[in-house]
Amino acid sequence: MSTANVLSAAVREELLGEATWGLRHHLARGAVDPSLLLSSADIEARLDASLLKWPYFTLLKSGESPPASSYTTVRDVIGHKVGGFPDPVAIRRLMAGGASLKLNQVADWHRPTRELARSLGEQTDCAANSYIFWTPGAQQGMLPHRDAAHVLAIQIEGRKEWHLHAAPGQIGAQAGLDVDSSSPTHVFTMEPGDVLYLPHGWPHDAVALDGGSMHLTFTLTGPTPENLVDAVLRRFLDKEEDLVHHFHTRALDARTSEVRAALVRTVAELDGPSWTRTALDSMRTEIG
Structure with missing residues (x-):
């Protein structure tokens, strides 16, 4: 089965149809088979084999990023010293200390994700970008924020508690951190196979539970x-x-x-x- 079909037509309509798109958030429980997507084992294999380069991977902890030099290394490539390759030992050490691994533009280097991104972009008349967040238990990679895009998040591994801050005055067209997170309007936990849709500019944050969490996010950006x-x-x-x-x-x-x-x-x-x-x-x- 093509990865573009991971989301069935019925699920797409439920999440991205006229009754939901741009109007309200929606959580579809058990809507996809997460085994069809990237796993943490797949990512570890790519890091160990140096198949990714910075900035395709970054680390975050509560919105702060450590220097790239603290988790990358230099390799000899055809006689030239080239930096930006992953240092798997350093990455695992920082994650053990609570940092989240964020993988950027996943569609660039993972064909199944590219198929799904293109399909979502065509369906919604948007440009689709893709990210993975792998967060240790009880940790938060990003502070409460809003994206200048619609968001579709697919929980792949573990559990994550999401907080939405959709009170009047909080939703906006521009990305930003100017979010009052003291009184969330919605709180729920995502489990593997769950899919969440957020309209453009809805502020949110999320905290990994138990042994950690990994989810795939698509930002869907219409022409400004x-x-x-x-x-x-x-x-x-x-x-x-x-x-x-x-x-x-x-x-x-x-x-x-x-x-x-x-x-x-x-x-x-x-x-x-x-x-x-x-x-x-x-x-x-x-x-x-």
């Missing part, structure tokens, strides 16, 4: 106003070659007038769907 403006600019630069490459032959007033007219023309030629698609294609290219 800046992304849409960038899409117009890219289309303008592609179509207006004479103006772009020979602007110096125009007097300043004429140059300004021509650019204004060309921008208006470019916007008029972009209908809604093609404009959105242009912005999304660029966002997805940046993610990889």
Whole structure:
């Protein structure tokens, strides 16, 4: 079975359908088979074999990151000293001291996760990025925060207690740590196979329970106003070659007038769907 189908159509509708998307959080219990995803044993094998380089892996403890030099090492690569390779002994020592291992842009180096990310991105008209958080028991990798994206979290191993802070005034468009976590609006525990959806900008934090926790997170980011403006600019630069490459032959007033007219023309030629698609294609290219 393709990893893109780990989430069934029914579960996708339950989590990401019109009744939920952008409106409220939703927790689907036992919705996936976690054995189809990366395991802690898979990750340890990659670290031991030096198959990842910093910053594809980082460490966090209560929002603080130790220096990369404290858990990376230098290797000889074709006669050159190259840094940023994992030091498995140091990583395990720091995790034993309470640090969480965060794996970044998992879709770049794990094909099944890439399949699932692409599928989620296409379904939601978003750019999908992927992360894994492996946290020791009774520890917290990140402080209460909000993401500038929708969030889909899949619990793979262990248990994690989540706190949502969705009171009026707490939800926002921008990422940030300015969250009042004194009175959570929702508290629940995720177990292996559970899947959580959070709308864009919902503040949250999570604490690993028992022997530790590992979950896979997808951030699903729709085009922002800046992304849409960038899409117009890219289309303008592609179509207006004479103006772009020979602007110096125009007097300043004429140059300004021509650019204004060309921008208006470019916007008029972009209908809604093609404009959105242009912005999304660029966002997805940046993610990889």
